[in-house]
Amino acid sequence: MDMPRLLIVDDDTSFCMLLQGFLKRKGFDADTAHDYEKASQSLAKNSYDLVLTDYRLPDGTGIDVLKESKKLAPSTVVILITAYSDIRVAVEAVKLGAFEYVTKPVNSDELFHVIKEGLKKRETQEKKTKEPVQNGRKFLVGNSEESKRTEEHIRIVAPTDISVLIIGDSGTGKEYVARRIHELSKRKKAPFVAVDCGALHPDIAASELFGHVKGSFTGAVNDKTGHFEAVGEGTIFLDEIGNLSYDVQMKLLRAIQERMGRKVGGNSEFPIKARIIAATNENLKQAVDEGRFREDLYHRLNEFTLTLAPLHERDGDLMMFAAFFLEDAVAEFGKSIIGFDDEVQRIFTQYDWPGNLREMRNVIRRAVLLCKQEKINREVLPEEIYRNNSVKSQPENAQPVNDLKEIKNISEKEAILQALEKTRYNKTKTAKLLGIDRKTLYNKLHLYDIEL
Known part of the structure; x- marks a missing residue:
């Protein structure tokens, strides 16, 4: 296997040099860029397996680097480094196609682990198909009424072939639910392919979904099999469906209606046998009203709707998920941690978790890496989590927002x-x-x- 090639984008030259040396010792070949312009030039000239970028750059942001990378090489994994105060930016980056985010101060063990997971995901994506169970993890059904209702609906819809639309904020576990539906369906032995529509540049989205023939456009040096053809009779999960361009929406609608697909630049068609599950974190009905999403496609995808509540509205599940992520992280890093102390449990229940399950998983993984006690304590949590608990612990003199x-x-x-x-x-x-x-x-x- 060739040495993985990485690009580090950060205006702190000392940090870049230290990180470059660290990654070289770990067996990676890493280039550096200190601003968006240099990063764009490097991305245009070279092929990278992974890009690690700071959010704040002198002439742009890590989001700009992410978009440029996805435009030039959709399969390149992008990891964002950000301050915890910019957590909403990190969540937005994941929505736009970033693999993960790492918060400052950067912990070397955590960063190395995330990089390895990102490269593993890239390798999996290149094989086109995925195993039914993500990362070997079980699906955790919560205790809250929302979780029980979701599980009931999953079991009702899974044995059918109807299209499902999953609605929920970023990080609420939409892909986990899609995989759960697949696992409980008659298609469970066939492939499950997850497509992040937020990471698809409009110029290549149709090619990624339906494939292309050699010479059909600049850069089409070989024939390409798209996701719809590769998945066969399995399940295709279209995450962040609202990000598809209007033109690609039309192609998708035609494919669903006729159950036939056509490669970009091709004349022949292939049958579409896959079950379609779509997901969004925005109000698609409103997007329809505003003319950004086709109404006929919306109704085709929305034969059955599952709505996932944000984590801060699922009080009965919160500490159950925390224990689940703790167990995973302890096994992953070989630590001997048995739980959370009382103060951390209080902090967790008061915090509003804007990044939902994804944020909780990251916080706990980092805490496990740093913790030297038998229980997770406040000292290993990001300060922002317990310093400003915005939703559930507003100051007494704060005036509530009303109509x-x-x-x-x-x-x-x-x-x-x-x-x-x-x-x-x-x-x-x-x-x-x-x-x-x-x-x-x-x-x-x-x-x-x-x-x-």
Whole structure:
């Protein structure tokens, strides 16, 4: 196997040199770039297995690097390094196709582990198919009424062939639910292929889904088999379906209606036998109303809907999931940790977990790496988790946000800023909290010059 090639993007030259040396000792070949422009040039000239980028760059952001990487080489794994105060940015990066994020201060063991997992995912993706059970983990059914209802619905819909639309915030476990449906279906012995639509650049999305013939466009040096053909009679999971361009939506609609697909640049067709499960973290119905998503495609995908609640609304599940992730991390790193102390349990139940299960898993994995006691204590948690518990522990003098019409004592701009803070800058939730639609919210953000 060739030595994996990495690109490190960070304006801190000392950090770059230290990280480059660390990765070289681990058997990786690593280039460095200190700004977005240099990173873009490196990505255009070279082929990388993985890109590790800081979020804050002198002439751009890690999100810009992510988008450029996905445009030039969709299979390249991207990991974002960010301060914990930028957690909503990290969540957005994962939505756009980043494999994972690592928070500062960077722990070398944690970083090395995430890099290995990212390269493992790349290798798996290149084989086109995946095993039915993700990372060998079992599916955990929670104790809350929401979890029990979700499991009941999964068992009802799994044996059928109807399309399923899974709705939920980033990190709520939409892919786990899709795999659960596949495992309980008659297709469980066939492949399960997960496609991150948020990571597909519009120029290559149709090729990734349906394949292409040699010479059909610049860069098409060989024939390519798309995901729909590769999955056969298995299950294809289209994550963040709302990110597909309108043109690709039309191709997808035709393929679903006729159960036939056509490669880009090809004349012949192939049968589509796969079951389709789609997922989104946005309001697709609203996207339809705004003309960003085809209504006919929406109804084709939405034959059965599963809605996943955010973690902070599933109090009965929270510590069960924490124990689950702790058990995984302890086994992974060979530690002898038996649980969480009382203070950490209180912190966990008060924190609002904007990154949901993904954030909890990362926090616990890092805590296990750093912990030297038999129980996880506050000292190994990111400070932001216990310093500002925004949703469940607002200051006594904080005025609650209500419908805009009812607000008397604070200005409209302050109300919007407060709502944005409370919802962790989720525009859909902010509009709902304020009793207005998203279009009105966008107009008011522009009016008050509020930048997100």
